[in-house]
Amino acid sequence: MAPIPPISASTSRWAREWTGWVRGWWQIIHVGAQILVLAMSPSSYRKSQRIVMARNIYLATAPLLPGFTVLSALISLIIIRIVIATTLTYGLSQYALELLIRTLVLELLPLSVALFVAVRYTMPQGKNVRDMRSRGEFEALWRAGGDPARDELLPRVGASVFAVVLLAAVSCFVALALTYLNVYGFRTWGAAAYTRSVGQVFSPVVTLIFCLKTLFFSLAVSLIPIVFNPPKEEGDFKGMNVEIKVLARLFAVILLIEVVSLVGNYY
Amino acid sequence: MDSSNQSPPPIANLELKARLLILLLVLLLLGSVVYVLVARGAFERTQQLVLVADDSEGIVVGMDLTFSGFPIGRVGRIELSADGNARILVDVPRKDAHWLRTSSVFTMESGLVGGTRIRAFSGMLTDPPLPDGAIRRVLRGDAKAEIPLMVASVRELVSNLSALTGPDAPLNGSLRNVQTATEKLNGPSGGLGLLFGNEADARKIITTLDRTNALLARLDALALKADGVASRTDALIANADKQVFGPTGVLGDAQATVIQLNGLLADARNSLRKVDAVLQEAQAIGANTREATNDLGALRAEVEGSLRKVEHLVNEINRKWPFARDAELKLP
Secondary structure, X not given: OOOOOOHHHHHHHHHHHHHHHHHHHHHHHHHHHHHHHHHOOHHHHOHHHHHHHHHHXXXXXXXXXXXXXXHHHHHHHHHHHHHHHHHHHOOOHHHHHHHHHHHHHHHHHHHHHHHHHHHHXXXXXXXXXXXXXXXXXXXXXXXXOOOHXXXXXXXXXXXXXXXXXXXXXXXXXXXXXXXXXXXXXXXOOOHHHHHHHHHHHOOHHHHHHHHHHHHHHHHHHHHHHXXXXXXXXXXXXXXXXXXXXXXXXXXXXHHHHHHHHHHHHHO | OOHHHOOOOOOOOHHHHHHHHHXXXXXXXXXXXXXXXXXXOOOOOEEEEEEEEOOOOOOOOOOEEEEOOXXXXXXXXXXXXXXXXXXXXXXXXXXXXHHOEOOOEEEEEEOOOOOEEEEEEOOOOOOOEOOOOEEEEEXXXXXXXXXXXXXXXXXXXXXXXXXXXXXXXXXHHHHHHHHHHHHHHHOXXXXXXXHHOOHHHXXXXXXXXXXXXXXXXXXXXXXXXXXXXXHHHHHXXXXXXXXXXXXXXXXXXXXXXXXXXXXXXXHHHHHHHHHHHHXXXXXXXXXXXXXXXXXXXXXXXXXXXXXXXXHHHHHHHHHHOOOOOOOOOOOO
């Protein structure tokens, strides 16, 4: 049986963990703000930077686009069929369109896109960045006259934001088209009524919340895995994988954004 | 060696591909904005309809005004008027405004499931169209408002049922009486005992039934006798029939007599015709006699005239002749 640590030792460890937790969030906010400032700076879009940015945009988006489009189409199709069949069974088919648009387009697809891009692009890129830091490449870049935030972090973050927004737009378009096809078939007579239903859902407030949610999802997915660099720890969490810590923070932020958007939409 | 130290593998037409991706994103975003604007009716020419309700609960901006199940308008604003009523401002596209007439009726319904719905009913589509900015009162029907009344009714019903099914309830007493009646039915006196309440009266009924049976037997015998009488009456009628309608019956003689009478009548008719002719001749003779009588009158008048003339002549002769006598009377 392991000996019980003294009270002073456990208190200091708790204080150390708390300090590390706060420091980690501060690091994300601070560096994230720097990157956002850099993103709005014209010097970040010089020709040399544009090539790097284009490369990252392509690498972040192109490999994910076909796979995620097919995956989201399949998931959307299943959900559409379930919702339509259920609403028909209970005689509530008039609410099917609104229900589908609200669940798929407003809630599920942006969340899926954020998690997909996080797992497939930003978390591997974050690991690369942490490896570069540990190898001292950032200091070398400083010494060579470069700016690691501008040259290494900003292209990755920008590419992630772009990937999230593009995948969300494509998947929402596919979901809307599949919903129409499932309800009306390959005919155009229902387009006016369908458009009207979409318009009813996308009130100005809902549209604003949807856009802000997608934007904050993309920022969370881009900044947290790439910017967060947890310090080396001693104690019980010493062996915890850094990727899990990043994922935990990312999930917490995504959950918070989702809850806030739900509160904004429905309260 | 780490991969980050190596130069990244070249990507063919990298900038073009990145531009295409950016273009795709821009197109999708612009298309989404335009589509949502179209869906929200931003490019439609509309006219306004103001619906006045005493309560705007359940009405939200953006909800539809439907006509025959089709959306023809959209709630644009809700405001509280100076008189405390809710003013629901509905934007109706011009292309759909012809469904609304001056005689249209507007209702606001809240079902048990789903939100509130605003409906328009136009009974007379030949009436003048509803003008822009028209103000109409909306009729409200709320199914949820019926729930408290329904719950109160159900509660009252349950209390009534409890009172009915209680141990001292009349229904319970009735059921006990039914049980007693059933026991009597199953008893030796059966249903009659249940009806009359005692066995003596039931026995009287049975005695009455026996007597009735005996009476019916006697009635049967009487009916048999009546049958015999009827058969004899039938034979009598058959004989009478033979006498009257048989070949030598009375009816044949009567027929011959009638034929003879017909012949006599024909003879009499001929005789009468002859008498008619004689009478006509007599009439003619009468007429001739009348004429002759008239001629005799004239002749008599002429004779009388001639006699007067002769008398006058004689008188003249007597006067003129010497041997005429003095006819004058001389008084002493």
